[in-house]
Amino acid sequence: MLELYHFNGATCGLKARLSLAEKGVDYIERAVDREFLRTPEYRAIHPSGVVPALVHNGNIVLESSVVINYVDDAFDGKSLKPDSPIGIARAWWWMKKADEHLPMIAILTYTISMRPKLLREKSREELKVYIDGIADPVNRERRREILTNGLESAAFPQALLSMHELLAQMENSLTEASWLAGDKYSLADIAMTPLIERLMELNMAELFEYNRPNLVKWWKHIQARASYRICSLENPNPEKQQHLTAGTEAWPLIRSIVKK
Numbered sequence: 382m383l384e385l386y387h388f389n390g391a392t393c394g395l396k397a398r399l400s401l402a403e404k405g406v407d408y409i410e411r412a413v414d415r416e417f418l419r420t421p422e423y424r425a426i427h428p429s430g431v432v433p434a435l436v437h438n439g440n441i442v443l444e445s446s447v448v449i450n451y452v453d454d455a456f457d458g459k460s461l462k463p464d465s466p467i468g469i470a471r472a473w474w475w476m477k478k479a480d481e482h483l484p485m486i487a488i489l490t491y492t493i494s495m496r497p498k499l500l501r502e503k504s505r506e507e508l509k510v511y512i513d514g515i516a517d518p519v520n521r522e523r524r525r526e527i528l529t530n531g532l533e534s535a536a537f538p539q540a541l542l543s544m545h546e547l548l549a550q551m552e553n554s555l556t557e558a559s560w561l562a563g564d565k566y567s568l569a570d571i572a573m574t575p576l577i578e579r580l581m582e583l584n585m586a587e588l589f590e591y592n593r594p595n596l597v598k599w600w601k602h603i604q605a606r607a608s609y610r611i612c613s614l615e616n617p618n619p620e621k622q623q624h625l626t627a628g629t630e631a632w633p634l635i636r637s638i639v640k641k
């Protein structure tokens with residue numbers, strides 16, 4: 382039995398789902414809500430209380446890059462790794478980059494879109510319970526700081542500039558080949574897809590598209606794939622409109638920080 386715990390709108394959950402769709406693997410989708418991530422039942426599966434968690438015949442596989450690599454190794458179907466050792470090394474480089482930048486995209490999402498929603502919907506006491514309930518101490522204190530300082534948070538421009546630099550690296554790589562790790566779609570492209578999708582959801586198309594024709598072409602090719610249609614277009618993030626509205630409001634500040 383193969384089960385995937387995720388929620389629609391989770392960037393790392395989308396990574397796992399894309400890999401399963403690309404391999405054509407059937408699985409039981411456990412689409413949960415954020416509250417469930419805090420229950421003892423889920424913490425027994427994932428002690429950090431985050432998604433994705435893949436459970437295969439009782440074996441638990443955690444961490445999105447580990448999950449997508451496992452999916453590729455464990456199931457038949459076309460390989461999602463490049464054909465040469467150097468290509469595989471390049472794919473791992475991008476997977477590492479995606480892992481390093483996932484907290485950056487979380488900071489942007491949280492500061493721009495989730496914080497205003499939480500402040501609107503939760504009382505001071507509820508907010509404290511929410512923050513105190515975040516399992517990972519680094520993430521917990523970062524979110525507490527962002528909740529207090531919002532767009533003034535020191536983490537915000539750092540995350541933005543770090544994503545901006547990553548876009549430049551992607552454009553550079555895509556001038557040499559049509560996919561990130563070479564001429565074949567691979568785990569590298571899967572790993573980066575949700576990060577780019579989130580920038581688009583946060584209304585950062587201008588930041589993304591500016592002077593980056595190869596990245597624009599790559600993104601069109603990603604969106605045209607059946608895996609993306611199934612996992613994202615047919616199962617859209619319920620917070621998409623919220624992200625877009627909040628991103629539009631934050632755009633003047635974002636633009637001034639990246640100073641194109």
Ligand SMILES: N[C@@H](CCC(=O)N[C@@H](CS)C(=O)NCC(=O)O)C(=O)O
Nearest residue numbers: 391392393415431432433444445446
């Ligand atoms: N490094 C982990 C990060 C997992 C993570 O942070 N997941 C987010 C969604 S992308 C989550 O579950 N957040 C819980 C929440 O928003 O409450 C991975 O790549 O699997």
